[in-house]
Amino acid sequence: MLKYIGKRLLMLIPVLLGVTVIVFTLMYITPGDPVDALLGDSATAEAREMLREQLGLNGGYFERLFRYIGNLLHGDMGISYATKQPVFTRLLETFPNTFKLALLGVTFSVVFGLTVGTISAVKQYSIFDYVFTFICMIGNAMSSFWLGLLLLLTFCLKLRWFPASGFSSPKHWILPAFTVGFHSAANIARMTRSSMLEVIRADYITTARAKGQKELAIVIKHALKNALIPVVTTIGMQFGALIGGSVLVESIFVVPGVGKMMVDSIKSRDYPVVQGGVLAIAFFFCIVNLIVDVLYAYIDPRIKAQYK
Amino acid sequence: MTETTVVNAAPEQETYKKRGQGKEIWRRFRRSKSAMLGLFILLTLIFLAIFAGVLTPYDPTEPDVPMRLMKPFVDSAHILGTDELGRDIFTRLCYGARISLAVGLIAVSISLVGGITLGSLAGYYGGTLDNVIMRFVDILMAIPSILLNISIVAAMGQGLQNVMIAIGISSMPGYCRIMRASILSLKDQEFIEASKAAGASDFHIIVHHIIPNCLAPLIVQATLRVGGSILACASLSFIGVGIVPPTPEWGAMLSTGRDFLRDAPHLTTIPGITIMLAVLCMNFIGDGLRDALDPKLKN
Numbered sequence: 001m002l003k004y005i006g007k008r009l010l011m012l013i014p015v016l017l018g019v020t021v022i023v024f025t026l027m028y029i030t031p032g033d034p035v036d037a038l039l040g041d042s043a044t045a046e047a048r049e050m051l052r053e054q055l056g057l058n059g060g061y062f063e064r065l066f067r068y069i070g071n072l073l074h075g076d077m078g079i080s081y082a083t084k085q086p087v088f089t090r091l092l093e094t095f096p097n098t099f100k101l102a103l104l105g106v107t108f109s110v111v112f113g114l115t116v117g118t119i120s121a122v123k124q125y126s127i128f129d130y131v132f133t134f135i136c137m138i139g140n141a142m143s144s145f146w147l148g149l150l151l152l153l154t155f156c157l158k159l160r161w162f163p164a165s166g167f168s169s170p171k172h173w174i175l176p177a178f179t180v181g182f183h184s185a186a187n188i189a190r191m192t193r194s195s196m197l198e199v200i201r202a203d204y205i206t207t208a209r210a211k212g213q214k215e216l217a218i219v220i221k222h223a224l225k226n227a228l229i230p231v232v233t234t235i236g237m238q239f240g241a242l243i244g245g246s247v248l249v250e251s252i253f254v255v256p257g258v259g260k261m262m263v264d265s266i267k268s269r270d271y272p273v274v275q276g277g278v279l280a281i282a283f284f285f286c287i288v289n290l291i292v293d294v295l296y297a298y299i300d301p302r303i304k305a306q307y308k
Numbered sequence: 309m310t311e312t313t314v315v316n317a318a319p320e321q322e323t324y325k326k327r328g329q330g331k332e333i334w335r336r337f338r339r340s341k342s343a344m345l346g347l348f349i350l351l352t353l354i355f356l357a358i359f360a361g362v363l364t365p366y367d368p369t370e371p372d373v374p375m376r377l378m379k380p381f382v383d384s385a386h387i388l389g390t391d392e393l394g395r396d397i398f399t400r401l402c403y404g405a406r407i408s409l410a411v412g413l414i415a416v417s418i419s420l421v422g423g424i425t426l427g428s429l430a431g432y433y434g435g436t437l438d439n440v441i442m443r444f445v446d447i448l449m450a451i452p453s454i455l456l457n458i459s460i461v462a463a464m465g466q467g468l469q470n471v472m473i474a475i476g477i478s479s480m481p482g483y484c485r486i487m488r489a490s491i492l493s494l495k496d497q498e499f500i501e502a503s504k505a506a507g508a509s510d511f512h513i514i515v516h517h518i519i520p521n522c523l524a525p526l527i528v529q530a531t532l533r534v535g536g537s538i539l540a541c542a543s544l545s546f547i548g549v550g551i552v553p554p555t556p557e558w559g560a561m562l563s564t565g566r567d568f569l570r571d572a573p574h575l576t577t578i579p580g581i582t583i584m585l586a587v588l589c590m591n592f593i594g595d596g597l598r599d600a601l602d603p604k605l606k607n
Contacts, residue, residue, distance in 0.1 A: 018447035026463040141588035143539050145546045146562060146580035149569060157570050244452035248543055252566075262455075263547045266462055278459055282451045289450075 001304065004297065008290050019282045020072065024065055027271045034081050034271065055079065077279070078272035082265070087276035090261060095280060097167070098257035101246050102239070104173055105180030109242070110235060112185040114224075117192025117231075121200060122219055132189065139186030144245040148179040148252040165254045176253040180246050184238035191234040195227040202226075229300050236292030240285050336600040343596020349589035353405050360402035368403040368556040371395060377572045389574050392564065397574070400556035401582055407557050408586060411472055411541040412534035418476025420530055423483025428514050430484070431491030442488070445481045453478040457540055461549050471550050475540045479533050486529060490522030524601040528594055535590030542583050558583050 035048050035057065052058045056067055056078065071078070077087035116136070120129045155175060156164035162175050199205070200223050208218045247259030254260070258277045265273035297303040337343055356363065366372075372394035380389035380397070388397040430441040448456065460474035494500060495518070503513050542559025544550030551557040553564065558579045565575030 014443065015446055015450050018443065019450050022447060022451070023459060026459045030463045031465065137588065137591070138584070141535065141584045141591055143542055143546075143559075143580070143583055143587075145543065145559075146576065146583065149562070149566060149576050150580070153569050153573055153576075240452045244454035247454055247458075248547060251547060262458070263549075266458065266547075266549055271462075274459070274462065278451065278455045281455060285452060286450050 001294075001297065005290075005294055008293060012286055012290065015286060016283060017069070019286075020069060020279060021065065023275055023278050023282075024068055025061075027275045028061060028064070030271060032269060034269065038081055055081075072279075077276040080265075080270055080273050082268050082270045082273075087272050090273060091258065091276055091280050094256055094258045094261045095284075097255055098243070098246055098250070098259060098281075099284070101173070101176055101180055101250065101255055101257060102243050104177035105242050105246070106184065106235070106239060107181075108177055109181035109183075109185035109188055109238065112181070113188025113235075114192055114231070116185075117189040118196055118219065118224060120189070120193045121196030124197065133193075136186040136189045139182050140190070142183070143248075144179055144183055145248045145252060147182055148176070148249050151175050151179060152252065167255065176249050176255055179252070180242055180249045183245060184235075184242050187238055188231060188234055192227065192231050195230045196223060199223045199227045225299075229296070232292060232296050232299060236289055236296075239288045239292070243281055243285060333600045337596050340592075340596040340599060342592045343600075346589040346592025346596065349585055350593065353409060353586060353589070356402045357405035357409055360399070360406065363402060364396060364399040366396040366399040368395065368400045369554040377568065377575075379572075380574045380578065388578055389572075391561070391575055392568055392572075395556075397561075397578055400561060401558070401579065404556040404558045404561065404579070404582075405586075407468065407551065407555065408538045408541065408583075411468070411475065412538045412586075412590070414472045415475035415479070415537040415541070416530050416533050418473060419479040419533065420483055420526065422476065422480045424487050424519065424526070426480070427484040427487025428491060428518065431488035432495060432510065432514060432518070438488075441484070445484050448478070449481045451478075454540065454543060457544055458547075458549055461544060466549060466552050468551055468555070471541055471544055474544075475537045478540075479537065482529060482533070483526060486525050487522060490525065491518055494518055494521055528598040528601065531590060531594035531597055535587035535594070538586050538590070539583065558586075 034055065035043075035051050039048060039051060049058075056064065056071075058064075059067070068078075075088055077091070079086055080090060083090070116132045120132050123129055152164060152175070155161045163169075163172055166172055205218060205222055208222045213222075246255075246257065247263060249255070250257040250259035251263050258280060262274050262277035265271070265277070360368075372390070375386070375390050375394035376392055378386050378390040378394075381387065382389070386396050386398070388401070390396055391400070426441050426445070430438040451459075456478040457471075457474045460477060461470055464470040464473065491514075500513060500517060503517055508516075538558075541550060541557070542562065545557045545559035546563045548563065551560055553560055561579040562576050562583070565572070565579065568575050
């Protein structure tokens, strides 16, 4: 198992390097000179050259790319044009919030998705099944930003149950986490339902019943555990969508996270911050995928056996 | 004489067979109520998009400030109300349908063409080329699609065309993987070998023998992605990096409605429902097509 994790960690290096190159290239070809934006047209040629050097903007594409990667290895992601703070410091400030939001969102979506999916499958064609299938369909088609606005309108502005902004208490996190997780919850529920339906008619379930097992034990221990394998893949895939969704949700609920920071930075053309944000989230996403794959091996003994 | 009859007979047989297959798929598709509902919504949206100019007398971008923020279902002249500049919301939705449908269609076409090409090359030739292409796909997949969209649009500049390209590129990896997997399962089959033995070129084999055999999963994925692309475009406009105002794009409409959330919630609710319906109908059609194209569910 350790060998497997080690191998996957090694495979992560070229992917992360590739992500860095792609993101760097995209920002490199972005039109507009940041020096113009910072100094204005009236600055002298020397001042411009000095700032260019300071920001690491001198030199050709490859020179700058290698310098960027070299700096990155030292934890230096450049300096924000707008606030003059190092990007890394800003990421350290904002990332915990995004991480917390994503974690809360994924917890909600897994709990909701697994519960609803399992009940829908066990009580197939019941009222519960129809109602939740409908909700999941809606959840799948609903954009997270619209859901966020609807929740904001209903629960913060009209009913005043939740505060609309600020993040001092756990209450502040409920609506953003629900918004971020709802789409994924719907997908996980759909996947759990169809996966459970395949499993629940298997012979070993009948055997378990014939042995006189309690229904709850059959559903959880025998059926759900076997149905989980495709569900874990879905959860892993949803994580990416969820982190992406948090970019939108953060700007609705004014969560001081990486997503909001990036959206604000795009508007002010503060590209080192955008670059740093995309990289941080892509790194995080790769690590999550690795964890999902390890979990996968843990749940499925067939995969585990390959790496013993 | 005999020769000409043989030559003529072959295409006739082929069209008969193709029509038969299409009819069979349509028969199975029709059985799904949700798929038919999806088709109905889609046709309505297409109708609104095409006849937007005839259906409403208003201009989608011309402000009419005295009429601003009218509530929906109050005045029959503005059935869905007006926005913060007095523009008729129904008119803007109809014109917006043009944009959303175009984005859905063109972005998916870009990703289909790109994905099929890369996937075919990777799967058919294997080796180093496969490795290079698939690592590139892995890298693209490591960036959450909305971030990739944002970065591409930032690099190329805002606007409809660039949004389509960005969404097309970021959804390419999915098709590429499907295509590669299908090719790997097909390329050692006998009919491919037979075609090779008959002297067909690689291009001919891929286009005439392999692609038609893996169309079903690609069509399903493409239909589902149309909804995803519409949503992605709306998301980009919502955060202000997509389509530039005053273009009547649904996501942009929702975004401007945010400032009037308390007093005029219809500015966000109506475009929100429209986006949801558009995505929902594509999901219904995609699910219906998946069942209709699956030979296992034939009866």
